[in-house]
Amino acid sequence: MLIRIVKMGFQEQNIEAFLANFEANKEKIRHFEGCKFLELYRDKNDPTIFFTYSYWETENDLENYRHSDIFKNVWAKAKPLFNIPPMAWSVDKLETLS
Numbered sequence: 624m625l626i627r628i629v630k631m632g633f634q635e636q637n638i639e640a641f642l643a644n645f646e647a648n649k650e651k652i653r654h655f656e657g658c659k660f661l662e663l664y665r666d667k668n669d670p671t672i673f674f675t676y677s678y679w680e681t682e683n684d685l686e687n688y689r690h691s692d693i694f695k696n697v698w699a700k701a702k703p704l705f706n707i708p709p710m711a712w713s714v715d716k717l718e719t720l721s
Contacts (some may be wrong), residue, residue, distance in 0.1 A: 624659070624681045629711045632672050637704035641673070644700045651693050652677075659685020671706065685713065 633641050645663060660678035679685040688694055690716040 632707035634706045
């Protein structure tokens, strides 16, 4: 299992466009082969900062998504809305406590 965390910052006037893009595509992303979980977070102290948090069965599944038409379309709409360069991390879960 691979976890992908992506940090994105948006110009304030572009937040609604980003949220509409996410809303229109979230089910396609979540049901892409290998995606097992998807969440969207908003920073409590800076409302222009968002994070996506997703679980992927394999790194290959994530790479297939990153080369898909779904990703290309979502990213093409999101990219001009950024106010900072996006940052992404692929991490392995080591432990979970409940």
